[in-house]
Amino acid sequence: MDDDLPRTRRRGGSARGQPSLPRRQLREGIPMINTDLLAWPAAGAGTELLDDAGLETTEAQPTPIRARSTLSPQDPEVLEVAGLSVTYPGAPTPAIADIDLSLAPGDTLAIVGESGSGKSTTAAALTGLLPAGTKVHAHTHSHLGEDLTSAKPRTWQRILGTGIAYVPQDAGAGLNPVRTIASALAETLTVNGYAKPQIRPRIAEVLTAVGLDPQTHGRRYPHELSGGQRQRVLIANAIAARPALIIADEPTSALDATVAKQVLDVLGGLVAGSQTALVLITHDLGVAKERAAKLLVMQAGRIVETGPTEAVLADPQHAYTQSLLAAAPHLGWGRLRPSTDAGATETHTGAEAVLSGRGIVRNFGGDRPAVDGLDISLRAGATVGIVGESGSGKTTSARILLGADRADSGEITLHGKPVTDYGRKDLGRRIRYVHQDSSAALDPHYTVERILTEPLRGHRIGTRADRPGRVRELLDSVALDHSLLTRTPRELSGGQRQRLAIARALAVDPEVIILDEPVSALDVGVQAQILQLLVDLQDRLGVAYLFISHDLAVIEQIADEVIVMKDGRVVESGPTARVxxxxxxxxxxALIDAVPCFDDSAVRTAERATSTETTDTDLRATSTDTGDVSLTPNPTELTGASHA
Incomplete structure (x- = not known):
């Protein structure tokens, strides 16, 4: 791993292994931080490290190694915020307003709310990562007693690292693609004051802590890691310099249950052992219950409910909190049923296998095959789910079935014929793929209309005059308003982008759709809507789904059968309820036991309360200021109505 470490000139180092910093920084007590692994907004703070002349001075000596387990009662709060409001450039109203929160050493606060509620804006404001021109106002905003109400970018540059660490949600954008993992972590440690002899052991420590092998993964580049592994690298980088505060924005949304538990254990251990404070932004209420003592619920940029997590979840007072609880996936709810207005007139589920694989093996030359003897059968109108830890072979299996990768051995058939008998274009029309990351899967320069028109043109479906009508039919099918036709993906919310990706997959009337973690990055309300949408579409169109997910509660709602994979092999398969x-x-x-859960009595109470307030039995979802569909009381009735 030493070959991957950057060649840094050591100045002012100590023979006793104390932190090595440039002489002027040691004299003035100026900590430096690394921004190499952070996805900084283009219009916000820059990604270049400030030189000596651009750094502020402080009387506090940096302490990157020492844990904060011996703090005295007189120590200031890690974070103190009152009356925080943020208004983005050109926006008529604040994105968040009147935010109050306080964190002492060792505190863990969970912030929950649906897309557009202001969770990530709050995180960006707390870390100084807002775009230039953003108006920020606060009566109080301090970190360890230092006033940040008028902090300049260079002040945030100094604080980020050993003071505050930020874990972004998008692991792909948060890593430097041209640096190895060990090299990037070494740079973080170097600029935060670690001496060269300390760097390699610390890299090994933090990578091991998040479940990665220092020798194997340390030498790799980000593109050589899975999505879950990249997220773990970001968390390793965040904890590397032992910060006083960690703000983690959906840190486990891309991780399977066992790895998520391991990562949360690491964060929880850091909080307990070193008195680091943690702000955990999550859409998983089970995670919030198990990992946070305090809970803050946000809606439309404001705090609607806050208090001890157990108390809020056991007896939610606000209707919005009750709706969140009602929409949260919960293991034990069973399979979702089609909405009453889904439009199906007959069942499409049949015994005939549309797409089958027998004895599929794929070996990339490692210690074991990536896929080893997979048997799978997809039937019309039915869903097969695949679950397993990161690296279990789920996505590789999907790529082979799609035709995007080859199998070293085994047989894959479509309607009983080898897939090799089909032309590539024909196969591409019959089997479609929905990516986990809709942002990366959709061309950012194309409008919604062009995104949906391209597959029609490519497969010569309809005439030029017919295609605009077909595009509008596709928007209707996924409950997107026609007014979105001229927008680009970056102008859509996360839920809208995922609906668009599904509409694009449906455009060519496929027989099979492979969905790879399609809802893992979405909050519970939008997630519930997308799942119901998929169930309704399947009921109406008879399409077969292969649904890959690390979330067992989601699999239970969407899949008729489930395959459990580990190290490339199937360890169990069968009807979802039985498995x-x-x-x-x-x-x-072990996978089931790792799923965070909470008592659903509050959910049932919320459902009863909302049902008595609603006389319309066919309650439709309504639009919100984010463009996504707002929560409905019953997750089985989330139909995703059309909206602007």
Whole structure:
């Protein structure tokens, strides 16, 4: 791993292994931080490290190694915020307003709310990562007693690292693609004052802590890691310099249950052992319950409810909190049923297999095959789910079935014929793929209309005059308003982008759709809507789904059958209800046991309360200021109505 470390000139180092900093920084107590792994907004703080002349001075000596477990009662709050408001350039109203929160050493606060509620804006304001020109106002905003109400970019540059660490949600954009993981972590440690002899052990420590092998993964580049592994690298970078405060924006949304538990254990251990404070932004209420003592619920940029997590979840007072609880995926709810207005007139589920694989093996030359003997059968109108930890072979299996990768051995058939008998274009029309990251899957320069027109043109479906009508039909099918036709993906919310990706997959009337973690990055309300949308579309069109997810509660709602994979092999398969509730396999049980959960009595209470307030039994979702569909009381009735 030493070959991957950057060649840095050591100045002012100590023979006793104390932090090595440039002499002027040691004299004036100026800590430096690394921004190499952070996805900084283009219009916000720059990504270049400030030189000596551009750094502010402080009387506090940097302490990158020492844990904060011996803080005295007189120590200031890690974070104190009162009356925080943020208005983006050109926006008529604030994105967040009147935000109050306080964190002492060792505190963990969870912030929950649907897309557009202001969670990420709050995180950006707390870390100084807002775009230039943004108006920020606060009566109080301090970190360890230092006033930040009028902080300049160079002040944030000094604080980020050993003071405040930020874990962004988008692991792909948060890593430097041309640096190895070890090199990037070494740079973080170097500029935060670690001496060269300390760097390699610390890299090994933090990578091991997040479940990565220092020798194997340390030498790799970001593109050589899975999405879950990249997220773990960001978390390793955040904890590397032992900051006083970590703000983690959906840090486990891309991780399977067991790895998420491991990562949250690491963060929880850091909080307990070193008195680091943690702000955990999450859409998973089970995670919030198990990991945070305090809960803050946001809606439309404001705090609607706050208090001890157990108390809020056990007896939510605000209608919005009750709706969040009602929409949260919960293991034990069973399979979603089509909406009453889905439009189906007959069942499409049949015994005939549309797409099948037998004995599929794919070996990339490692210690074991990436996929080893997979048997799978997809039927019209039915869904097969695949679950397993990161690296279990889920996505590789999907790519092989799609035709994007080859199998070293085994047989894949479509309607009983080898897929090799089909032309590439024909196969591409019959089998479609929905990516996990809709932002990366959609051309950012294309409008919605062009995105949906391209597959029609490519497969010569309809005439030029017919295609605009077909595009509008596709928008209707996924509950997107026609007014979005001229917008680009960056002008859409996360839920709208995922609906658009589904509409593009449906454009060519496929027989099979492979969905790779399609809802993992979405908040619970939008997630519930997308799942219901998929169920309704399947009921109406008879399409077969292969649904890949690390979330067992989601799999239970969407899948008729489930395959559990580990290290490339199938360890268990069968009807979803049996596998998830009657399994005797140790690995499957470990996955189930790792799922965060909470008592759903509050959910049932919320459902009863909302049902008495609603006389319309066919309650439709309404639009919000984010463009996504707002929460409805019952997750089985989330139909995703059309909206502007």
């Amino acid at each position: 998830l509730h009657e399994s005797r396999d140790d690995y499957t049980r």
